Amino acid sequence: MSRDKSWQDLIAVDALEPGDVTPATLGSRDLAVFDASDGLFVSMARCTHGAANLCDGHFDGRFIECPLHQGLFDVCDGSARAAPARVPLRMIPARVRDGMVQVLL
Secondary structure, eight states, X not given: OOOOTTEEEEEEGGGSOTTSEEEEEETXXXXXXXXXXXXXXXXXXXXXXXXXXXXXXXXOSSEEEOTTTOOEEETTTOOEEETTOOSOOOEEOEEEEXXXXXXXX
């Protein structure tokens, strides 16, 4: 079986902060990897409102709060859930294979 070459290794699963958000970089992209109660999710790391790094925000297992203005996002679908955030996060398709979090870019 051939491997789909569009999936790229991002970070080892054992390098993740359990139940938290972990920063990761792929090329020039800063990403956030969320070890959520519903699975692993990956988004762009910057808040869509003030461009703060979401990896520095409070994560409760489902929602990430921006450390700058306390905008809130649902990491399962990227939706903005509290002002001043209005634009959803750009979510990146992700999966786990052979102990690695992979993303589809």
